[in-house]
Amino acid sequence: MKTPIVEVRNISKYFGSVIALNGVSMDLYPSEVMCLLGDNGAGKSTLIKILSGVHRPDEGVYLVEGKEVHFNSPRDALDLGIATVYQDLAMIPLMSVTRNFFLGSELTVGRGLLRRFDVKRAQRIVREELGKMGIDIRDPHQPVGTLSGGERQSVAIARAVYFGAKVLILDEPTSALGVKQAGTVLRYVAQARARGIAVILITHNPHHAYPIGDRFTILKRGRTLGTYTKAELSREEMIRMMSGGEELEKLEEELRAFGDQAARGLANAFHEEELSEWA
């Protein structure tokens, strides 16, 4: 059996009296896009901050390629190829594209005291890497603050891919973007997957999640409502679970009472009703 590249088992995280995560399990394999869904405050960001080494879990185990890990900082996660593009802190606006791209992993030449940041080569690589993703940066010196939101996200993704990410974690990369720019970002996600990278994508937008996602994990108030493959979950079901999932608990009871087949029919019926309410 394949081992997941990243796996968490029964992870819990507390912030004082707030239970941000309560016994969450999830696994992730290369070349797949896992969408992490759930309402505001469900614990999505907390979960990926644990995966990326920002927080340590209070309970539960975290395995990378089958081995248990204890990260002390994001650097530890990066060293194992787990790269994160954050919702709020993707880039430093006043720094140039090149300096941002290589921040924390600067290319150097020379040794000892003469070891220095190879700015020329860095600029060439930035231009090449962004070119591969179809972004034309006019001037690698320009401050990131002058880029559009989509360009900024794309630069961050290109950076993670360039630095050999095996796992790419994206926290709401498309939330602030228009239709076209969101499309560009999702295209890079697909490209990353095609290169064998495992992607975790957080989004509130079902129209972004469903086309790109291979599997969907749904969180609610710190607990997981389960992980579903695309085959198991219709777009409508997914939308319903994202928008709350209260109904799901009722549904689960009924699942137990009825057979699987019957329940599936029921769920769809349930759903049509709800969608027609929306319409």
Next chain:
Amino acid sequence: MSGAILVWVLLAIVAGERGFLSLRGTANYLQVAAELGILAVAVALLMIGGEFDLSIGSIIGGAGMVIAVLSVQYGWNIWAAIGVSLIVSLVVGALNGLLVVRTKLPSFIITLGSLFIIRGLTIAETRGITGRTQVGGVKHVLGYDSAVKFFASTLKIPDPASSRGLDAAFPISIFWWLLIAGVATYILLRTRPGNWIFGIGGDPHAARNVGVPVDRMKVFLFMATAASAWLVATIQVISSGSADTLRGQYREFYAIIAVVIGGTLLTGGYGSAIGAVFGALTVGMVQQGIIFTGVDSDWFQVILGVMLIIAVLVNNFIRKRAAEAK
């Protein structure tokens, strides 16, 4: 830089006739600018990294006193005293930095505290040991002559403008100032730690998330400003032959002003060491130039304050254009 040129032109017009343009006048303001510039370059790195150090003026007083007391009172070789003074300064800088990163309090508050603690300790200890607040006689201690070469020698050039054939004396502090500025510029623009400094000042969380050792860098930067204060203290003690517990007062503010005039943002993440060089030059020219103009030098502080406010306004305008061009 354009600011420095503007000030130079203004002073040249107003006070050129009265010696501002002469070699001796130039050496005079360069000396003031150099001692301020050594501080300003280190402070620029710290401020680009998003922090302040208000304690450097007090460190100048304390570090100078360590040298004078150890060498004069206890008969140490001056080099040993200078070495111990450096170590003490670095420890103080490291403590400043550690307190800032551990408590997460604004460095403005932490170093405002150490400003008073260090000054108070310097005065109390000096009085306790020597019974005075000034210690002279450094010129007679062991090793003084060799120390002069490094910290207080001058390059003498005959001043053609002088009718009595006087020399213009350019102190070695100018060399230190330019050397440190060169090293700082190299670090900022061409090394990994330089990139980290911009990063931690621009956004410490983002920098940490991409693996920059934010806390370690900040502690280093506080050690660098403390070391710059030590160098200025050493230069002053060696060239004057004495130490005074009150030396260095207000230098922390002059340094910040020089850095801001040099284009570094008060909010961190943007700036340059070269800018700090020109900022210090501007302040030095104004401070000394005002004497040449014949205007009462009391007006210096007024001009300094006005320059600071104008500089901040200009910087903010430039930053807006840089960060929000779209």
